[in-house]
Amino acid sequence: MEISAAGRLEVRITTADVGKRVSVRCLTEAGTAGGKFTDTVGVLTSWDAGVLVITRKSGESVRIDASSLVAGKVVPAAPARRRGPAAGYEELAQVAARSWRPLESARLGEWELRAAAGFTRRANSVLPLGTPGVPLDEALDVVRRWYGERGLPAYVQTATGAEGTQELLCAELERRGWTREVTAELWIGALAPLADRAEAEGVVLAREADEAWLARYQRKGVSEVALKVLESGPSVWFASVPGESGGAPAAIGRCVVDGRWAGFAAVEVDPARRRRGLATVVMAALAGRALEEGASAAWLQVEERNAGARALYAGTGFAAHHAYHHYREPS
DSSP, X not given: OOBOTTSOBOBOOOGGGTTXXXXXXXXXXXXXXXXXXXXXXXXXXXXXXXEEXXXXXXXXXXXEEGGGEEEEEEOOSSOOOSSSOOOOHHHHHHHHHHTSXXXXXXXXXXXXXXXXXXXXXXXXXXXXXXXXXXXXXXXXXXXXXXXXXXXOOOEEEEEESSXXXXXXXXXXXXXXXXXXXXXXXXXXXXHHHHHTSSOOTTOEEESSOOHHHHHHSSSOSOOHHHHHHHTOSSSEEEEEEOOGGGOSOSXXXXXXXXXXXXXXXXXXXXXXXXXXXXXXXXXXXXXXHHHHTTOOEEEEEEETTOHHHHHHHHHTTOEEEEEEEEEEOOO
């Protein structure tokens, strides 16, 4: 908190700081015996009629009465990382987008509109990197028409929690009635330690997702559209640990190598064979191949509710970089 030379807490933010990352302290239940201090850190997304709205890294919006403020200051946009690869949001967003390509796309200024017959939100949502080149309401009208012509609901994918993310856009979408349906996180880590985590013997690597691989994939009845999305990307690899009696694999995974980055997805294990290290074996095999192709850093995406996957990835050296969200148009 900001402390004056006289030792007093001071509020050093104003309405002019909307859009900046701030740290504030407020007194809840002021004037009562139960009053206590509460600290909030995030992006100041609005300050209207005496109420501040701060969006935290997770995407949660917190409303604070300005009269309860006892201290506040602008803080750096993103704390320095102490381990793992250095990376900015826009670089990671572009790498992730190249690893999961739609069947068709269109440009609206610096926004990309993506569609793939409804297979996953990532391939059927707007990626708003920069400005649409027109006022926001006009841009959202274009977005809704474009998706409506394809029989799809309109989604906008946004991010929070890192330098250059879109807390302000999140706030504007919420004001217009757009609903946040899914929140996940993008995690990053060093690639070489992952490759050394386990012996990768017995893992089969292939350039295409065959019928056996798809039999283990969680999305059943995969269509031709889905296959095209799965096999899209600069350098795509599919890993399998053969199952018993030629059935579905015991474990599978997917990796896309793109320059210095290797992106992991679809790491799935037969429920009867979980907690035996098979997910780590699959990721180690894919990491080894990515190292051979010149990659040095890794990324993956994990939903906030998936406690098992989060524990696995934390144990293999990954850490959260930013959160991302899918907002659906008002019905």
